[in-house]
Amino acid sequence: MTKLSVNINKIATLRNSRGGNNPNVLQTAIDVQAFGADGVTVHPRPDERHIRYQDVLDIKPVIKTEFNIEGNSREQSFIDLVLNAKPHQVTLVPDVLGQLTSDHGWDTITYKDYLKATISIFKSAGIRVSIFVDPVQKMVEAAKATGTDRIELYTEGYASAFAAAKTEEEKFAAVKPYKEAAILAHQLGLGINAGHDLDSKNLKYFADNVPHLAEVSIGHALICDALYWGLENTIQIYKRQLNGI
Ligand SMILES: CC(=O)[C@@H](O)[C@H](O)COP(=O)(O)O
Numbered sequence: 001m002t003k004l005s006v007n008i009n010k011i012a013t014l015r016n017s018r019g020g021n022n023p024n025v026l027q028t029a030i031d032v033q034a035f036g037a038d039g040v041t042v043h044p045r046p047d048e049r050h051i052r053y054q055d056v057l058d059i060k061p062v063i064k065t066e067f068n069i070e071g072n073s074r075e076q077s078f079i080d081l082v083l084n085a086k087p088h089q090v091t092l093v094p095d096v097l098g099q100l101t102s103d104h105g106w107d108t109i110t111y112k113d114y115l116k117a118t119i120s121i122f123k124s125a126g127i128r129v130s131i132f133v134d135p136v137q138k139m140v141e142a143a144k145a146t147g148t149d150r151i152e153l154y155t156e157g158y159a160s161a162f163a164a165a166k167t168e169e170e171k172f173a174a175v176k177p178y179k180e181a182a183i184l185a186h187q188l189g190l191g192i193n194a195g196h197d198l199d200s201k202n203l204k205y206f207a208d209n210v211p212h213l214a215e216v217s218i219g220h221a222l223i224c225d226a227l228y229w230g231l232e233n234t235i236q237i238y239k240r241q242l243n244g245i
């Protein structure tokens with residue numbers, strides 16, 4: 001079974017737009033789990049324009065499933081936050097300051113030594129580590145040498161190619177690099193996560209074609225769909241897309 005971790009950044013973004021506590025991020029973390037999510041993902045950024053550092057600490061005690069904190073480990077404040085919150089998993093993303101959203105995976109060859117050192121900090125604290133990578137064979141191979149437990153395949157490329165595909169061949173071409181990256185990662189003994197721009201239209205095809213998928217984290221599209229379908233219903237729909245039941 002592939003786990004669905006719901007990214008609740010967008011709930012925080014909506015809350016922050018008015019300065020009060022509506023919608024309530026903590027209550028959402030509780031509710032998404034009650035509605036069937038297998039985990040909660042947050043991606044704090046240094047400017048705290050989405051989820052805030054304090055939210056992360058507040059959410060940790062209400063986690064009954066899995067807590068995944070994503071972010072830029074080049075910020076010492078992020079490292080301190082993760083070590084303090086002790087999530088089940090940290091996902092390292094090579095963001096730069098002020099970036100609109102994540103838009104690329106790690107260059108695991110150039111940053112091998114940096115990743116190795118940083119990953120060991122989290123692993124020594126008993127936190128599982130995943131690193132964000134593009135579906136490129138040499139980047140997956142080099143990820144193994146960093147000591148990471150898992151990789152998270154950056155799926156924006158799949159999502160845009162899938163949306164543009166007009167034929168079965170084009171659809172398959174969209175997913176093929178991910179399928180091959182997942183097969184290689186599995187052979188290397190790495191766990192496989194995926195995320196970014198996955199949605200109710202592209203999720204099933206991805207999950208049907210990419211083997212060994214441990215977890216997907218989905219935020220933006222799922223929260224958008226929830227405006228129309230309701231949060232509980234939407235989580236159930238995504239879970240069915242993911243596991244074909
Ligand atoms: C790493 C990744 O793909 C997601 O965490 C995504 O970046 C969501 O972050 P934002 O909500 O800040 O766009």
Ligand SMILES: NCC(=O)COP(=O)(O)O
Nearest residue numbers: 007195196197217219220
């Ligand atoms: N790791 C991806 C994630 O948490 C959510 O990405 P998106 O669904 O908001 O694009």
